[in-house]
Amino acid sequence: MTNTKYATLVEVAKGQRKDRRLNLALEAIAFDSSSGIPISWQSLAEELDAINRHITVNADDFEEAASDYNHIAERLVEKLHWPNDAIRIIPQGSSSTKTLIRMPGPGKFDIDAVCAVDISKIEAKDPIVFFEKIGEALEDWLPSAKKRCWCVEFTNRRYYIEFTPSVPLNTIPAQAVASICYRPSDRYSDTALAVVDTPTRRWKTSNPEGFSNWVSDQAKRIILVSLLLEKRAMEALASDSVAPVPEQQVPLSDTLRIAIRLLKRHRDMSVQRGYFEAELKPISVIIVTLLTQCYEGLADQNARYSHPIELLADLAQLMPGMIEIRNGDYWIENPTVAEENFAEKWNTNHTLKDVFDNWCELLIDDLQSILSSTDERSLCENIRSVFGCTAVTGSVPPSSSGLASRAPNRVHNVPARGLA
Structure with a gap:
């Protein structure tokens, strides 16, 4: 294991992790005795891939x-x-x-x-x-x-x-x-x-170019080892004085970007479902930075996962612990610009941090509901419901309800602290 800054932060995050419901849910999933692969994990991989394609920009x-x-x-x-x-x-x-x-x-x-x-x-x-x-x-x-x-x-x-x-x-x-x-x-x-x-x-x-290169460099590090997935090569784009906008198609094997996309989608669905106001939602650069730091730290620790949902569960649980405290302030550093703190506004508007914590709890609840599914059909329907996807094509057809509305597992109230 490489003793790097983010590997150390991951260890701190592991020590701070109090809610282990996702780990217990993963351990409880039945395994096929002949292959050692959970019975419904192939379907789950297909559903994750279908959702990723569904949320890709038209x-x-x-x-x-x-x-x-x-x-x-x-x-x-x-x-x-x-x-x-x-x-x-x-x-x-x-x-x-x-x-x-x-x-x-x-x-x-x-x-x-x-x-x-x-x-x-x-x-x-x-x-x-x-x-x-x-x-x-x-x-x-x-x-x-x-x-x-x-x-x-x-x-x-x-x-x-x-x-x-x-x-x-x-x-x-x-x-x-x-x-x-x-x-x-x-x-x-x-x-x-x-x-x-x-x-x-x-x-x-x-x-910004260095930040994008950082995300890309970490995404190339393989920590997912699975017979269920087939890695596709990523084509390099030529650069010019006007660089083209990169294509947004991302394969399921690109686990870091998939995790970022899915968590951003979950955040947007949380807003749509009324858990918090759009102007208070966690900004994308915070989600991208925390997940990429966590992914880098796990890669430095030589972590290995057999399925995307295992990695997604770990990232969701460890992400809050990646936030540093410096001189009493919340701190999420820009890895390419020293002294720039992406969480700067949290220190003057505490409601933003409350909403982030609230969203992380919602995320854990929803991932647990997926992993606690009792059969393959309910698993596929639960994951589509969580991510608000009504027109995906996976292993099981959607129910007649269309999964358009989903009741929360429990109500999460954010302290007002002077903000609507």
């Missing part, structure tokens, strides 16, 4: 979004009149980590992009002037300014696009380096950027 919507992304990127290059080799536009966020999922209701998904500009080749020394130039170049789409990006909405579309103006960190003028917020970590430092933080009117370190 191919037509995704192609349309990718087309608009490329159109805006090309127009941006054209309108700014900057040298072609001075600008690079790349996707970031869920689309770049291949963990983008469709919303269970009418909500929109987003495609985030970074506009990385080499300011050694252009005149863009002032961060606010630089930020505003990007907004002016996007004026045909009536963009709205956020703290660090420009949001482009589309009429009659199921998505929106956010562009974040940035520059390579090593091109920041020497006089501005001392005042920059945060510093890059040692990992993936070659892709570190500086983005404009409009509230402070300063540059701020960011590394």
Whole structure:
């Protein structure tokens, strides 16, 4: 076992784990004496794969979004009149980590992009002037300014696009380096950027490409060993000055991304079912970071799993224990940007942490309900119900109820603490 930071955090999380219902449920599943494989696990694997395909963004919507992304990127290059080799536009966020999922209701998904500009080749020394130039170049789409990006909405579309103006960190003028917020970590430092933080009117370190590379590198580490699954090769995508949005098809063998997708779906279903308000839900970057840290720690410990549900159960139980406490504050570090805390808002708005804890309890309850199924049909129906999938094709046809409404196992109330 490698004694790394995340391996150590996993050990701490294991020690803090008080609720072992999922472990007991897994141990109670009947095994086929001849193969050693649980009788219904093949069906469960098929159902997980079907749900993953069901929550993948519709191919037509995704192609349309990718087309608009490329159109805006090309127009941006054209309108700014900057040298072609001075600008690079790349996707970031869920689309770049291949963990983008469709919303269970009418909500929109987003495609985030970074506009990385080499300011050694252009005149863009002032961060606010630089930020505003990007907004002016996007004026045909009536963009709205956020703290660090420009949001482009589309009429009659199921998505929106956010562009974040940035520059390579090593091109920041020497006089501005001392005042920059945060510093890059040692990992993936070659892709570190500086983005404009409009509230402070300063540059701020960011590394979306490094973050995506971190998730991808961990996802390649195999900790699932099973005869039930067939691993498919992942094709590398060519890069250019305008990098394409990665395809969102992910096989079941890509266990880290599958876990991220399923937990994000469960969070969205929890909102739809009224457990907590949308504006209070755990943000995706926290889910992705905690799960990837946990996955890396397990891989460093040489952990091995025989079925995706075993790994999913462990990740769900260990995830809360991966949260650090530093000087009395909750801390979820950005592994590519030192000193950046993704849980920063939790320390001033405690309701956000309450909701996260509430959601983790719901997740454990729901996974237990799946594992406690008494037969194959109820198992398949339970898992579709939990993840709100009414049109999946798996091993057992859905019931006539359509699994559209699901009563909670128990009511989870979040303390109001001044927020609705």
